[in-house]
Amino acid sequence: MTTDQPRGSEPVHPAPAEAGVLVLAGTPIGDLADAPPRLAAELERADVVAAEDTRRLRRLTQGLGVHTTGRVLSYFEGNESARTPELVEALAGGARVLLVTDAGMPSVSDPGYRLVAAAVEKDIKVTAVPGPSAVLTALALSGLPVDRFCFEGFLPRKAGERLGRLREVEQERRTLVYFEAPHRLDDTLAAMAEVFGPERRAAVCRELTKTYEEVKRGGLGDLAAWAAEGVRGEITVVVEGAAAPGPGDVDADELVRRVRVREEAGERRKEAIASVAAEAGVPKREVFDAVVAAKNAAQKVL
Numbered sequence: 001m002t003t004d005q006p007r008g009s010e011p012v013h014p015a016p017a018e019a020g021v022l023v024l025a026g027t028p029i030g031d032l033a034d035a036p037p038r039l040a041a042e043l044e045r046a047d048v049v050a051a052e053d054t055r056r057l058r059r060l061t062q063g064l065g066v067h068t069t070g071r072v073l074s075y076f077e078g079n080e081s082a083r084t085p086e087l088v089e090a091l092a093g094g095a096r097v098l099l100v101t102d103a104g105m106p107s108v109s110d111p112g113y114r115l116v117a118a119a120v121e122k123d124i125k126v127t128a129v130p131g132p133s134a135v136l137t138a139l140a141l142s143g144l145p146v147d148r149f150c151f152e153g154f155l156p157r158k159a160g161e162r163l164g165r166l167r168e169v170e171q172e173r174r175t176l177v178y179f180e181a182p183h184r185l186d187d188t189l190a191a192m193a194e195v196f197g198p199e200r201r202a203a204v205c206r207e208l209t210k211t212y213e214e215v216k217r218g219g220l221g222d223l224a225a226w227a228a229e230g231v232r233g234e235i236t237v238v239v240e241g242a243a244a245p246g247p248g249d250v251d252a253d254e255l256v257r258r259v260r261v262r263e264e265a266g267e268r269r270k271e272a273i274a275s276v277a278a279e280a281g282v283p284k285r286e287v288f289d290a291v292v293a294a295k296n297a298a299q300k301v302l
Contacts, residue, residue, distance in 0.1 A: 026131015030209030
């Protein structure tokens, strides 16, 4: 048997391919001129472009005057789980994978989280091209406090589940930011007015950076009445956080209700009592006693 391998030397194996890089690229939320300068370069450079909607990607590249040379794949909510392993395999093989969504930053209420988590697990580099964000744009335009905020994404579609989710953050003191579909906006604002109170300040930001951009500010009750007439476009809702409670503002029944809400959300009673006490500005013992008293009263009724 003949061999080209020199006698006494070890077999030569090809070096493993160097892992690629996953690039999360922000895309305009309205005005194409807001596209970050690096976006065009990344679109032309990528080996694979994973797009939430390939038709929108085509319009984006045409608007930017760029041509993608890499493979283009669809990557949306319906195929995200199935397509993630394929993209991770490409990354492991050395590919530069660019992820873009229809608007804004990937993984922020859009596809991307699963792919980022899978890449991180494989120790593959993940970087980003910062770009426009409806969350931050709406927050800045709202006129509400921006030093502390909480992004809640989309609320559940079913009325009961929507009310339950809102009650979970009823006493949240940070400014709240939500996305919502225009045909559900009136129901959502009405539910917010029911849970947070009709006077709680809010801002409905519509068609941000587009021709018909509008920011409607006011109390939740007034905004719900306005939205009942019909609203169109991409919607972001910003809601003022709850006011800090003063001494004696929260009675025993309300303390018990808040503990119950947290328990129903999966929190242990001990932690729920501590959280409610901190929110209400009262001693933990006061909340504990209220919960015990409510339990004893319910048992007497039975």
